[in-house]
Amino acid sequence: MSTAAPVAPVTPGPSTAADERLLRPIRRPSAGTAGATLVMAILVGLGVWSVIDLGIDLPTILGSLGSAVAFVGRMFPLDFPPLPDLAGMIAETLAIVFLATLLAVALSVPVSLAAARATTRGRITRGAARTLIVLARAVPDLVLAIVLLRVFGLGPVAGILAMGLHSVGMIGKLYADAIEELDDSPRQAVETVGGTRSQQIWSAIPMALLPQVIATGLHRFDINLRTSVLLGYVGVGGIGLEIADALRSLDYQRGMALALVVLALCIVVELVSGGIRAAILPRPGGRSARTGWIDRLLDRPTARPATEQIHAPWSVDRFRRVLSVAVLVVVTAGSLWKVDLDAATLLGGIAEIPSTVQLFLPPGFGGSAGTVFADLLVTVQIALAATLLGGILALPIGILAARNVVAGRAVHTGFRLLIVIIRGIPELILAIIFVVISGLGGVAGTLALALGAVGLLSKLIADSLEETDPRPQEALRALGASAPQVFLAATLRQAAPAVVAHTMYLLDTNIRSATLLGVVGAGGIGFLLLNAARINQFEVVTAIVLLMVGVVLVVEALSMWLRHAVR
Template sequence: MTTTVEAPRSRRVGSAPRRRTLARPHPEGTVAALVVLALLGAACWAFSQLRVNAATIVDGLGNAVDFASRTLPLDFPPIGELLALSGQTLAIVVCATLIATLLSVPVAVLAARTTALGGTSRFAARVLIVVARAVPDVVLAIVFFRMFGFGGLTGVLAMGLHSTGMIGKLYADAIEQVDEGPRTAIRAAGGSRLQQLVSGVLPQVVPSFVATSLHRLDINLRVSVVLGFVGVGGLGQAIADSLRTLDYQRGMALALVVFALCVLVEIVSGSIRQALLGVRAQRPGGRAARRGAVPARVPLASGGSGSRRNDGSRPRISPSWTVGRVRRLGYWLLTALIVAASIWGADISFAQFERAVSGFGPTLALFWPPETGGIFGELLSELLVTIQIALAATLIGAVLALPIGALAAANVAPSPAVAKFFRGVVLAVRGVPELVLAIVFVVITGLGAVAGALALGVGSVGLLGKLVADSLEEVDRGREQALRATGANRLQVFFAATVPQAAPAFVSHVLYQLDTNLRSATLLGLVGAGGIGYYLLNASRVLEFGVVTTVLLLTFGTVLLVELLALWLRGVLRPSGS
């Protein structure tokens, strides 16, 4: 809203008073700014309460040296066993991501504002997405373990259902941001709702769908390490078994294999994404969209015999078989082969479904009603510790990721070599599972919340640094060039032109990282890194499933509140027109 303010009268007789408008601050924006400041204050308070400081790390350097002496030399298993473990892990991860992708498409269609069948279906789909995101993978794994027992099926369903929440949300956002022109044209021509969806919407969102699924594949590979501690097979279970017997040489060797697989999957998925899509996908409202670019049209043949060109040849109604098209077809076939091999390699026994159906009721009865086991006060205290770990870790991650992400951005880094180096740093950090970092910091600083905060803080640099770099690279370069033309140096251009444009995205990314860290903080308790996860694992081991349900409800409620708060803040801080 604006208010009109009359400027002072001009001294010249007969001159009309000039009028100017002043922007009135939006109340919702002011509240959002206060909430962000409150979150920052809470993060600083958590950092102080946990006593995370350099002295703790320095005091633990002796433990680190001792740990290294017990870890080196690394003890890799025989090549055959290593390949089998790696293959099983990859198969479980691929199957879980495939299930999540298949489930997310209809959920996203019902959740998107432009394709929902109605307000009720959209609300139900959005609730399903939020619930799936809020329930930690490890809790789902504990439930499915009681239903299906050991095997890949437990991990596939746990990761698949949890991933549906994140993939479904991103899919729905992509559907809401498509160009409505093709869909409107099909509807005007009499096309049904299904025809509008298949021909007018899905072709536009395929690039975003592919990129999202491949990104989730990378995340699920790191999550598989955590699920190994609750009985899911593969490298994660082998690492858990090694650490339980204090065989650090074998455990760290397998962790190094997981790191290599994460980096390899990141590189391969990027190549596959570009090969399958042909070109790098533009974000809705990106430069191409702002320039009004339209896709090239393919000439269609008309009439029974077909029209002819000037040279007498008939026009093509399909693309020619170029090297690029053959390469893309090869990647599609390779993807189909990988999926088929994964279904076979995940060791999924469909006979387990029959046993699970018969025991479904008794299994759920074990988890209800919720029980406290006489430790409800301790559970609340550890839930607060979990929140403190997430807040402190997000603060650490933001402080580290902002300069690293800035140096990884091509338009900010002093040279392309510097940008590539820091992109490599971000990629390397992303490849290390948070659970492995937690194990290392537990050894250095001892059991407790400090190890969890440091592990998640360092781990946040991988994702948050990448998001920061991408946001800086996507700003309007015109403002930067205008400042350079006035003689501004690199630092002045960065703070006056680049940062103001990317600031809303920074806040959104930090909120997303806080949401992620809260879930991860629950899981790190499995290895003694503080928080409520330790009680969750113990309750499942001693078969106190009512306590497991209580921990689940406490965690779910906390994650849901953070999710709703972050969703509201992102909506308020989103730039106009985006």
């Protein structure tokens, strides 16, 4: 008689969050999910209505081909300025953008510390900081530039302050979110040994947050570089001002040559900053998965016994840390010299702020309330239509750019390069081109934003698909599922909440951008806003800004609810 071998008891190992998600039973759609689906369907319906009402159709687009050919003929030959002049324009633009981003980072750090639960206990302080972040994001940088130009006059100072203050809305939010996601055990350890609140914060948070600080600052630098072109239309210096002057005089050869320079500059900055962000941000697999000198650059020297080493040695990594700080100081000093920023001008302008603010109060419509609300509706329609058209184009491009969806390296690399090129074109340049081709109005603004949306949304979709958990996909393949079945049932289903969130973010962004593109005649309330500022109807400027802030806050609240509902 054979005796069965004893079976060892199975001891369950530690389960991860991903394991728990896989073992979690499939839930039926909740009321929140059904409501979110209904809201998304309504938004799609509004997008379709906006496309129809704005007159965007195939015959209109085909009818503009003749104008497009004529425009291309007027562009060539491109007229580049002399190399020394071009180098000076580029240097001034980069100096303005660098100082604006540096100012934004410097202001965002204390604001984010006040807005994060982990570093601020008072609800009033946190609420005030969060409100400041929302307001900074809601008020367009163009409006801030108009106000500050009134204070400081034409030149780069207003642009630096406008982009810097507006950038706090994005950078401060991302920093605050990053602080709340940090491991709180180092701060708790300092608290346990009797450290004060400030000691807890400054000993545990800065080094852990430093990669996020650098990466977010680089990302905002990309955005501010594109924004600087727009601010040239209201008198801020750099390449943007030169493009505005050329296009106002219908000198398309010079204007489009400079636009091509901006495109090349944006692509180079995007590639360089993207590489740096990829090198310093944590990769999947924990800290041990990160290698390279940048990781060591961000680390404190390892503590040694006092008898062995009193001072940190001058290693290669320490030299690089010092060199990085020195380069930052030199670039800051060079940028200040290039824009000719001095303390007397800055303090003199600050003293004029109270009297300037009084010009914008109280808000009023100046007898043009009907026109304001009609243009506001057009602005919202442009944003809805551009989000819909951009989403339709971005979804297949984002899918083809995802490495875990498309096996062919040439395919996903090619589409990634396409995304980078599209992202490098400032939307203002696209709007100018479409205004010349299709005429003034909402069609030009919609097409410009829709094409610009492809660059942003395609990248976000591709990244979301690549970040999905591969184990459900592998399980379906093991069961014999085809590639389309694996993609639809596992990959796309996991990425769906992120795609919804990114689409709502795009709608939010397009509402702001539609306002700004109106400056060049691309439809919406932007032209009315700029015209009111030019004829000194500052109360109308304030009324328009308040309306736009209200619309942006409504969209942001709806976006937050949708992200929570589809989770």
